[in-house]
Amino acid sequence: MAARNTARKRAFQILFEADQRGTDVLTVLADWVRHSRSDTRQPPVSEFTMQLVEGYAENAARIDELIAQYAVDWTLDRMPVVDRNLLRLGAYELIWEDGTPDAVVLDEAVQLAKEFSTDESPAFVNGLLGRLKDLKPSLRRDEA
16 A cells, blocks of 8 residues: 555645646656656655546646635635645545545545645545545535
């Protein structure tokens, strides 16, 4: 499971970098892959990292819509950049990735919030992703 944890962390870093640079996540992913192939000091980008980033990119508009809809008193642009991108990654994996148990998605997102964000962020990330988890059956029906 350590490999998946690392893959999630790298996917989060790619989403964060794209957000900070104001560029497409797939462009940043391609940069990371290219750097890892040309510089042996750079760790390789795993298949799971690529799967998470590509999956997020494919569903980005819907994910941002869901976060905006269920984040009480927070707009996407007012959220800390770290939190916004942890929520994006967590929402994608929670709703569209069937291979990971929901509890693991929430736990991993909270752990990343503890590592990279503010003291209030873990509870915020957990609360919003928990709400999406509860709504997951209806959200998936909406997609069909």
